Amino acid sequence: MSAWTRLVRFIGQDGQVYLGQPVNASIDVGLAVISGEAVVANVIKGDIYSGTVSSKEVTIKKLLPPVTRDECSIIRCLGLNYMKHAQEANMDIPKDPILFIKPRTALAGPGELSVSKAAQDDQLDFETELALVIGKDALDVSEEEALDYVLGYTASNDVSVRKFQLSNSQWCFGKGFNESCPIGPVLIRAGEIDPDNLDLKGVLSGEVVQQSNTSKAISFLSQGTTLEKGTIIQMGTPSGIGWARDPKRLIKDGEEMRIWFQGIGTLINTFKYL
Template identity: 45%
Template sequence: MKLLSIDKNGTYILGVKTEEGIIDMEEALKEVPSQDLTSDVMDVIRGGQERLASLQNYINNLDRSNKTYVLNEETIEWGPSVTRPNKIICVGLNYRKHADETNAPYPKMPILFNKFNNTLTGHKKDIAIPKVTDKLDYEVELAVIIGKKAKYVSEDEALNYVFGYSTSNDLSARDLQLKTPQWLPGKSCDDFSPLGPYLVSADEVREPNNLSLKTIVNGEVRQESNTSDMIFSCAEIISYISDHMTLEPGDIILTGTPEGVVLGYPEEKQVYLKPGDVVTVEVENLGKLENKFKKE
């Protein structure tokens, strides 16, 4: 299934993508109540496969010609595909060619850092470039969304703990990021983790380490790669993180970015994001995530 969040004046409502349009679950449940379901995407994630199956059954039996709750995708306001994660954990330097372009050695274990909920925003949302940076960079990433509590999970079992996947843009203020050994200031400004448009259930993504990725800036392709270039696979990352902390349903793991970021260009060719730029990041089967940038 493809789930999403509809932003209704700052309140995020569960949406479901169908051939007929986007099902607004708040409006649908008013007309066709269900004891098993709510209009909150986090409830679906925490309910796991059983809740997902209930939602699929509900959608299958719903009158999808009803325009009260079947919306045109072009008219909705998008929220982040996951709205209230307990944790946002990111992996740095996890693509071989990206490490090569930044002259960094391949890490011997995953390099982890964190972001916070203030960084989450949705598809088609304008993002203000913070006045404290002159070097804002894009990073297309595969986001892994945890579906079950995970602690000391083996690599063989790790993908069984995944609820689904999303496209993400791990925005990075390079001048802030590189001021100190800790990357936090350059990674956690407001709206620095657009996520979506969809949360695609894991059953629709058979092999997360064989997905194409792309970034387009103002119509120009800047990043084009495949998750097969990861140094640490999704399963390895989940297992490694679960050895150090308990992963909870709804936790987001951003798995790293491939080559083609501005930081990887020779200094004389580095042109960072500026107001008016439009960035589209895409992961195969997960949808295109587009944001326009503006002055703060």
């Protein structure tokens, strides 16, 4: 058995929850599952940190987040990490990245997301972001060694309730609603892709709304603060958010958002207003 390179968490046809590695490494698991195409994964024995790929095959019925709330200690997020995004938001470009947090209760996976009444009223916005998962505790690490602490990378959406975000000097509440941090479906092991050179795309109900490439700041976030194993870091969004458009383009009831990263695949969510 070997270490995994592409990890998914899923419910199999037998109703059991598994970790697995898609048999066809080139397949876009998110698109394949939502289209009804059968996707088979080799079961991963163990956990996300030290699991190994077995020969047992299981067909995926439903995709889950690759990292669970129990495995995630906190979600740390970078704000205004892309120059064009800062410009479209009419905000000064910060000397250091702006940091805010989402609670682990915000974590979600592919599929339908429930939108609370407080997040409705033309306030719900999307942010296409690369997320990384810390694989071992990191404190005061240098830029040269920063990537040694990364377990893997996945696609994410920094779902934001703009009314609450912009009415307060702290962004945490408006960005920390339940199911405001969907990630997945695939966690790519560090070393398999270049996180500084990935094409990305956000598509809302068939309309391409964001398109760019990536950056990182692990060393900065670890200065004086331990990034515990299981920490998720959202790396910031490029320009194209719905709030900055004229007219605004917010997420409506029943709309589908697809977030695609080169080498990772597509995170697909449908937003259901409660």
